[in-house]
Amino acid sequence: DAGVIQSPRHEVTEMGQEVTLRCKPISGHDYLFWYRQTMMRGLELLIYFNNNVPIDDSGMPEDRFSAKMPNASFSTLKIQPSEPRDSAVYFCASSDRAFGELFFGEGSRLTVL
Amino acid sequence: GQQLNQSPQSMFIQEGEDVSMNCTSSSIFNTWLWYKQDPGEGPVLLIALYKAGELTSNGRLTAQFGITRKDSFLNISASIPSDVGIYFCAGDNYGQNFVFGPGTRLSVLP
Numbered sequence: 001d002a003g004v005i006q007s008p009r010h011e012v013t014e015m016g017q018e019v020t021l022r023c024k025p026i027s028g029h030d031y032l033f034w035y036r037q038t039m040m041r042g043l044e045l046l047i048y049f050n051n052n053v054p055i056d057d058s059g060m061p062e063d064r065f066s067a068k069m070p071n072a073s074f075s076t077l078k079i080q081p082s083e084p085r086d087s088a089v090y091f092c093a094s095s096d097r098a099f100g101e102l103f104f105g106e107g108s109r110l111t112v113l
Numbered sequence: 114g115q116q117l118n119q120s121p122q123s124m125f126i127q128e129g130e131d132v133s134m135n136c137t138s139s140s141i142f143n144t145w146l147w148y149k150q151d152p153g154e155g156p157v158l159l160i161a162l163y164k165a166g167e168l169t170s171n172g173r174l175t176a177q178f179g180i181t182r183k184d185s186f187l188n189i190s191a192s193i194p195s196d197v198g199i200y201f202c203a204g205d206n207y208g209q210n211f212v213f214g215p216g217t218r219l220s221v222l223p
Binding site: 004042043045091093098099100101102103104105106107 | 144146153154155156157158161201203205208211213214215216
C-alpha cells in the first residue's frame with residue numbers, strides 16, 4: 001500500500017516567493033497533520049484536519065502560512081511570501097485517529113535563500 | 114505548552130551493545146509512542162503504549178509505559194548499524210495534547 005506521499009521532496013526558492021507543498025494521505029485516514037522540523041525547535045505541529053476540516057491551526061506561525069484540504073486525498077501547505085527563517089523540513093502525516101499512530105511522509109525540504 | 118524531555122540527547126555505542134533511553138514529562142499522558150527517524154526520511158512508529166506499566170516488544174526493541182504515566186523507556190538489545198537514527202518519544206493525552214520529544218540521536222560504531 002502506498003504511504004503518505006509528499007511533493008516536492010526538495011525546494012529551493014528565493015525570499016518573497018510563494019511556496020506550495022503538497023500531500024496525499026493514506027487512503028481511509030480521516031486525519032491529516034502538517035509538521036515542521038528544524039534543529040532548533042524539533043517537530044512542531046502546524047495544523048491538522050479531520051475529515052477535510054481544519055481542527056487546530058494554532059501552530060501556524062503567522063498569516064504567511066495557510067493550509068487547505070479540498071478533499072480526502074489532497075492537502076496543501078502554502079507559504080506566501082516565504083522568508084529564510086521558513087527553511088525547514090515539512091512533514092505531512094495521516095492517521096485513522098486524532099493522535100498517536102501517525103504515518104509520516106518523507107518530507108519536503110525547503111530552503112529559502 | 115507541555116514538553117517532553119529525552120535522555121540522553123545523543124549516544125555513541127559499539128555494535129552489539131544494548132541501548133537504553135527515556136522520555137519524561139511533568140504531565141500525565143495516556144499514550145506513549147516511540148518513533149525512529151532515519152536520515153532524510155520521516156519518523157516511523159516503532160511501538161505504541163496505552164496502559165501504565167505496559168511493557169511491549171517489537172523485535173529487539175522493548176518499550177515501557179512508566180507506572181507514574183509521566184515517563185517511558187525504550188531499550189534496544191544487541192544494536193546493529195541500521196539502528197542509527199533519531200528516536201523520538203511522543204505523548205498523547207486523549208487528543209488534548211500531543212507532543213514530540215526533542216529526540217535521542219543514536220550512532221552505532223562498527
